[in-house]
Amino acid sequence: MYVAGLGPGVGKGTVALGLVELLSRQVARIGVFRPLVAGPDPLLELLTSRYPVMAPYDESYxxxxAEAAALVADGRREELVGRIVERYRAVERRCASVVVVGSDFSDGHEDGGDELPRELAFNARLANEFGSVVVPVVRGGGDAAARAAYHSFADLGATVLAVVANRCTPGAAHPTGLPVPAWSIPEVPAIGAPTVAEVAAALGGTVITGEQAALDRDVLDYVVGAAHVPQVLDHLVDGALLITPGDRADLLVAASAAHAAGNVTLAGLVLTIGEHPDPRVVSVIERLNTGLAMLVVESDSYHTIAAAARIMSRLSTATPRKVDAALGAFEAHVDTAELSRRLDVTRSSRVTPLMFENDLIDRARANRRRLVLPEGTDERILRAAESLLRRGVADLTLLGDPAEIQRRSRELGVELGDAHLVDPVTSEWRDGFAARYAELRKHRGVPLDLAYDVVRDVNYFGTLMVDAGHADGMVSGANHTTAATIRPAFEIIKTVPGVSVASSVFLMLLADRVLVYGDCAVNPDPDAHQLADIALSSADTAAQFGLEPRVAMLSYSTGTSGAGADVEKVAAATKLVQERRPDLPVEGPIQYDAAIDPAVAATKLPGSAVAGRATVFVFPDLNTGNNTYKAVQRSAGAVAVGPVMQGLRRPVNDLSRGATVKDIVNTVAITAIQAAS
Incomplete structure (x- = not known):
């Protein structure tokens, strides 16, 4: 696919990113290619680092x-095309699909002048030489622009797959009257707005205060501070970067105080004419704990604002929040199912970690659910929440003091959008939850006044939200122990009828497959009946996530090669599984090597439907399971997603206290899928 922009600033990077993301769910061997690069290319760096593409950056353009200009100046235009096609073919030979991002230059570029081929004709020529279908991208809505884009390429012999009108007025209708699909993506300020770091780099500014999170804030507007404090405060808006001379201590303190008080959420402060603020002023501002960056530039206010207004942001590895916003916009407004159908790409039989993770996001978005995150002030939770909301993965409720959550989000520059903020201490639900908990625990002698205190705990409150139907699932554990997270679920949610024990699995994402390991987190030493329940729950979880369950009941013995109480427990559990689910392929007792390696299986258990092909591995006890998953994770470089709780009536999942933002995003997506099943 050849993504071609018609004009500057159309945002074809958003479309290219969305297409590569879409393909990453379908094929393992993806390529990206840019015919021309002016220098280090942020978009190409992003795509080659974010996705498991088959060619590195240096081979993907x-x-x-400068080389193109030299060839054109020497009259060697066909040689230029030949070199580009040769480089493209080298990428294409290694890939099932390639996304080509067209040139950025326009006529009159300083390196090539009018000697460079006209952009549209050049891109159409390359698309034809590559054998690519073209996705033209235009800026703004309207049928006329979309039709012009279609015919411009069709008239040059290119095959147009679809047309995208990007950066449109919100609510604009999709273009009509074309023989191919056309979609409109609205303007998303967070995508095109530069970050404070990009402003600092473009202006040659010196950062005198502010951590990396402060530099990652989006600059949505500029305000020049030249008037008195009241007038400037009247003009400050959310996302504004205040530009003022460094000696205006009154404005610096007033703006910082307005930000700290929540009157406005600023992007940062820029001090002009090379004037550093008085240290006493800096001390006051730092005590306000605004989390804002403060920059000093040498130019005056007029030239600073003129230069700042020309800064264009680009999607890059340094702007992950913009990447989330871009993907969210693409996925929300482009019919990806129709696009996939038109591409007619055969799904790979391999399941790579990225394919699996992207499939999680896609499935969660398709059946959007309401989830509660009890740890609403944790930085990782807030950053994950922003990513989830931007991608449209779930509707979120964050628990905690709303003022504190908003203060932390302002400090971090995180946008929570439509997230619902609930304080368990003051919530109108607290009385009802206390009565419900007292009723559930009356056999334990829990009185109403004690229940009233218990339910102010965020994990109990969140679990009761799920129980009451205010949320479809819960994810916690970033700064709580496993026991603190899942104990309320055992007391309130309880297990599915017919399942004696709740358990967990890890989804192990290896280089070319996904395996299910259970139970590695909850039950220390299950008996045979509990082990059978764990096996059946693990098989159901595997099927829930698109994996064909073939269950290996692990032991230190394969078949009848060994004896002992531990082997007998696994043999008894296997028999129970076979009796309860005769349709389920299960083998046990079996050793790990015989379960996963076809060569070993052929020797130890020839003819087995599971040996050498197992997808679900059930460990005999927690000691074995926990150590094995960590050994595989660290030694084989596998991604371990989980623990994923199973056997509960409604989904509640635990995070590792070392969970990354990506881990949290994956776990929330898994919980949403469980809730929808």
């Missing part, structure tokens, strides 16, 4: 703009 044709020629540099």
């Amino acid at each position: 044709g020629v540099t703009l």
Whole structure:
């Protein structure tokens, strides 16, 4: 696919990113290619680092703009095309699909002048040489622009797959009257707005205060501070970067105080004419704990604002929040199912970690659910919440003091959008939850006044939200122990009828497959009946996530090669599984090597439907399971997603206290899928 922009600033990076993301769910061997690069290319760096593409950055472009200009100046235009095509073919030979991002240059570029081929004709020529279908991208809505884009390429012999009108007025209708699909993506300020770091780099500014999170804030507007404090405060808006001379201590303190008080959420402060603020002023501002960056630039206010207004942000590895916003916009407004159908790409039989993770996000978005995150002030939770909301993965409720959550989000520059903020201490639900908990625990002698205190705990409150139907699932554990997270679920949610014990699995994402390991987190030493329940729950979880369950009941013995109480427990559990689910492929007792390696299986258990092909591995006890998953995770470089709780009536999942933002996003997506099943 050849993504071609018609004009500057159309945002074809958003479309290219969305297409590569879509393909990553379908094929394992993806390529990206840019015919021309002017220098280090942020978009190409992003795509080659974010996705498991088959060619590295240095092999994923044709020629540099300087090389192209030299060839054109020498009258060697066909050689230029030939070099680009040759480089493209080298990428194409290694890939099932390639996304090509067209050139950025326009006529009159300083390196090539009018000698460079006209952009549209050049891109159409390359698309035809590559054998690519074209996705033209235009800026703004309207049928006329979309039709012009379609015919411009069709008239040059290119095959147009679809047309995308990007950066449209919100609510704009999709273009009509074309023989191919056309979609409109609205303008998303967070995508095009530069970050404070990008402003600092463009202006040659010196950062005198502010951590990396402060530099990652989006700059949505500029306000020049030249008037008195009241007038400037009237003009401050959310996302504004205040530009003022460094000697205006009154404005610096007033703006910082307005930000700290929550009157406005600023992007940062820029001090002009090279004037550093008085240290006493800096001390006051730091005590306000605004989390804002403060920059000093040498130019005056007029030239600073003029230069700042010309800064364009680009999607890059340094702007992960913009990447989330871009993907969210693409996925929300482009019919990806129709696009996939038109691409007619055969799904790979391999399941790579990225394919699996992207499939989680896709499935969660398709059946959007309401989830509660009890740890509403944790930085990782807030950053994950922003990513989830931007991608449209779930509707979120964050627990905690709303003022504190908002203060932390302002400090971090995190946008929580439509997230619902609930304080368990003051919530109108607290009385009802206390009565419900007292009723559930009356056999334990829990009185109403004690229940009233218990339910102010965020994990109990969140679990009761799930029980009451205010949320479809819960994810916690970033700064709580496993026991603190899942004990309320055992007391309130309880297990599915017919399942004696709740348990957990880890989804182990290896280089070319996904395996299910259970139970590695909850039950220390299950008996045979509990082990059978764990096996059946694990098989159901595997099927829930698109994996064909073939269950290996692990032991230190394969078949009848060994004896002992531990082997007998696994043999008894296997028999129970076979009796309860005769349709389920299960083998046990079996050793790990015989379960996963076809060569070993052929020797130890020839003819087995599971040996050498197992997808679900059930460990005999927690000691074995926990150590094995960690050994595989660290030694084989596997991604361990989980623990994923199973056997509960409604989904509640635990996070590792070392969970990353990505881990939290994956776990929330898993919980949403469980809730929808």
